Amino acid sequence: MTNPSPGPADPLPQSPSPQSRTAQSPSPQSRTARVPFGREVLPAEDGLPDDDPPPRVPVLIAGGGPVGLAAATELNLHGIACAVLEPRQEVTWLRPRAKTVSARTMEHFRRWGLANTIRERAPLPVSWSQDIVFCTTLTGREITRFHDAFGLGLAGGGLVAEPGQQAPQPLIEEVLREAVREAHYPSLFPGWRVTGLAQDGEEVRVTAEDANGRPATIAAEYVIGCDGARSVVREAIGARFEGNSGGKRSVNVTFRAPGLAHLVPHGPAVQYWVLNPAQGGLIGRLDLADTWWCIANGVGQTAGEAHAAAIVHAMTGTDLPIEVLATDAWTARMQLADRYGRGRVFIAGDAAHQNPPYGGHGFNTGIGDAVNLGWKLAAVLNRWAPTALLDTYHSERRPVGAETIAEASRNMSTLAPELADPRLMGTDEEFAAVLPSVREAVQRTKHREFHSLDLVLGYAYPDSPLTVNGAGERLPHRWIGPGDSLYDHLGNGLTLIRCDYPGYGAADGGLVAVARALAIPLTVLDLTGDGWAEHFGAGMVLVRPDQHVSWLGDRIDDALKLLRAAVGW
Numbered sequence: 391m392t393n394p395s396p397g398p399a400d401p402l403p404q405s406p407s408p409q410s411r412t413a414q415s416p417s418p419q420s421r422t423a424r425v426p427f428g429r430e431v432l433p434a435e436d437g438l439p440d441d442d443p444p445p446r447v448p449v450l451i452a453g454g455g456p457v458g459l460a461a462a463t464e465l466n467l468h469g470i471a472c473a474v475l476e477p478r479q480e481v482t483w484l485r486p487r488a489k490t491v492s493a494r495t496m497e498h499f500r501r502w503g504l505a506n507t508i509r510e511r512a513p514l515p516v517s518w519s520q521d522i523v524f525c526t527t528l529t530g531r532e533i534t535r536f537h538d539a540f541g542l543g544l545a546g547g548g549l550v551a552e553p554g555q556q557a558p559q560p561l562i563e564e565v566l567r568e569a570v571r572e573a574h575y576p577s578l579f580p581g582w583r584v585t586g587l588a589q590d591g592e593e594v595r596v597t598a599e600d601a602n603g604r605p606a607t608i609a610a611e612y613v614i615g616c617d618g619a620r621s622v623v624r625e626a627i628g629a630r631f632e633g634n635s636g637g638k639r640s641v642n643v644t645f646r647a648p649g650l651a652h653l654v655p656h657g658p659a660v661q662y663w664v665l666n667p668a669q670g671g672l673i674g675r676l677d678l679a680d681t682w683w684c685i686a687n688g689v690g691q692t693a694g695e696a697h698a699a700a701i702v703h704a705m706t707g708t709d710l711p712i713e714v715l716a717t718d719a720w721t722a723r724m725q726l727a728d729r730y731g732r733g734r735v736f737i738a739g740d741a742a743h744q745n746p747p748y749g750g751h752g753f754n755t756g757i758g759d760a761v762n763l764g765w766k767l768a769a770v771l772n773r774w775a776p777t778a779l780l781d782t783y784h785s786e787r788r789p790v791g792a793e794t795i796a797e798a799s800r801n802m803s804t805l806a807p808e809l810a811d812p813r814l815m816g817t818d819e820e821f822a823a824v825l826p827s828v829r830e831a832v833q834r835t836k837h838r839e840f841h842s843l844d845l846v847l848g849y850a851y852p853d854s855p856l857t858v859n860g861a862g863e864r865l866p867h868r869w870i871g872p873g874d875s876l877y878d879h880l881g882n883g884l885t886l887i888r889c890d891y892p893g894y895g896a897a898d899g900g901l902v903a904v905a906r907a908l909a910i911p912l913t914v915l916d917l918t919g920d921g922w923a924e925h926f927g928a929g930m931v932l933v934r935p936d937q938h939v940s941w942l943g944d945r946i947d948d949a950l951k952l953l954r955a956a957v958g959w
């Protein structure tokens with residue numbers, strides 16, 4: 391039982407002690423794999439065995455992208471063994487997709503002891519920039535800008551335990567691969583692909599093959615399909631994507647441009663939106679050396695590959711020699727699976743939902759799926775919750791997926807081509823004449839894309855059967871002391887927070903004894919001092935492993951009923 395006294399309201403987040411919950415020492419890979427843009431292949435895996443998957447495992451995860459690896463990391467927190475099958479031997483560095491890691495995802499990384507590692511390795515420190523710039527070209531005229539984008543400006547405030555972070559997806563995958571390899575319970579099997587599965591009431595039989603077509607069969611109690619947009623697992627459970635698959639097409643270009651940074655007149659920004667009618671899109675830095683990314687809107691694969699350098703020159707507004715490192719064509723999709731699971735098999739991440747990348751929600755939503763499903767599977771496998779708990783994964787997470795798709799689709803409705811007025815490229819007088827209306831249009835249509843904390847931090851499960859009294863929101867964060875988050879004191883099972891002030895101290899209805907009798911892991915956190923009950927809006931809070939509130943109130947009349955509801959009986 392902890393009994394910390396409250397500290398200053400808004401200290402700067404520093405290295406908190408609970409970061410040491412999981413191993414942090416760098417693996418052999420981590421010494422060499424620091425954002426090696428420009429190299430398609432990482433160094434050899436330092437003798438790590440390329441094992442075959444085991445014949446039997448509690449949980450099999452199809453796909454070791456960010457979501458599959460996150461699910462394995464969450465299961466590890468709860469002591470559940472799993473096997474992650476992933477076709478790619480190495481992380482693909484040259485085609486980084488996501489760069490925006492939300493504040494909420496960073497809070498999950500903090501829970502896993504990985505937030506500091508990600509910040510240390512991220513090529514763009516949060517302090518470097520929190521701005522989005524709209525300009526005619528990267529080296530051209532500035533139109534307008536946004537501050538505090540993507541929750542990057544939250545450092546130092548009390549709202550979150552971790553601000554957002556810009557970090558390329560391969561970096562996230564590399565850190566998670568290392569965590570999975572170092573952790574006790576999960577195992578990663580690169581080079582293996584799931585080919586199909588069949589289930590009965592007892593188990594799931596998964597078929598897989600390696601790169602040479604060598605087959606394997608694995609029996610698992612549960613399967614999570616994190617195998618991306620073309621999910622074999624989704625297909626196998628008969629789930630269908632609903633929605634629109636015919637979104638706008640774009641090409642990403644990763645390029646090296648020595649000297650380009652010195653030509654940018656706008657100062658640091660995490661994204662530069664280029665409103666050049668000749669070629670609109672977004673540009674940003676992948677590191678503070680010479681590696682850049684851009685998204686060119688309205689360009690298909692063939693043109694993107696053939697004209698990548700010309701596209702970059704149009705967007706940067708220079709003829710500077712560049713080296714194209716890779717192109718990556720993609721089409722935005724708005725698709726949601728009609729079911730997130732069947733029997734013992736579930737889907738998460740892009741296998742379950744796909745949204746346009748504008749606003750940076752895709753993998754962040756998938757990490758939320760992984761945490762939600764991870765603790766529930768662990769509770770069932772550790773036998774402190776009924777299998778009915780697993781039904782709430784679909785009912786809690788699918789609405790979040792739907793909300794995210796709607797949000798990202800709204801963001802996509804106005805992109806650079808829609809905002810690019812030809813007069814922006816004209817004389818100084820023409821530019822000055824059109825500037826106010828374009829600036830107004832940008833601010834009106836794009837503000838929300840960069841400031842969506844109500845979705846990122848605010849999604850809740852008020853209608854869930856696990857939620858009592860209409861709670862369900864993320865536990866309101868507060869600092870206990872400098873760098874010492876309230877979240878760092880929560881348990882991996884349920885946590886009962888008791889605020890010690892007159893009237894509430896002894897009203898927990900014997901919840902601790904009831905939890906013990908039901909074998910439900912319960913941490914009790916007594917918070918003393920002023921303001922805690924006001925902070926929560928109640929004297930007691932029952933918190934789930936994913937930091938969402940099961941119940942809050944001032945008195946527990948029926949501890950048995952409350953606990954049974956909270957774990958899905």
Ligand SMILES: Cc1cc2nc3c(=O)[nH]c(=O)nc-3n(C[C@H](O)[C@H](O)[C@H](O)COP(=O)(O)OP(=O)(O)OC[C@H]3O[C@@H](n4cnc5c(N)ncnc54)[C@H](O)[C@@H]3O)c2cc1C
Binds near residue numbers: 453559720
């Ligand atoms: C241009 C662009 C920018 C983006 N920016 C952002 C952003 O800033 N923030 C954000 O949150 N999201 C962003 N996204 C979305 C993000 O990239 C995806 O949501 C994310 O990759 C989904 O992760 P995942 O693990 O679910 O799927 P994936 O990343 O697709 O991973 C699936 C994994 O499964 C493996 N696999 C495939 N088939 C099998 C099989 N049969 N068996 C086993 N394994 C298999 C694959 O090799 C892969 O590793 C962006 C997307 C694009 C296109």
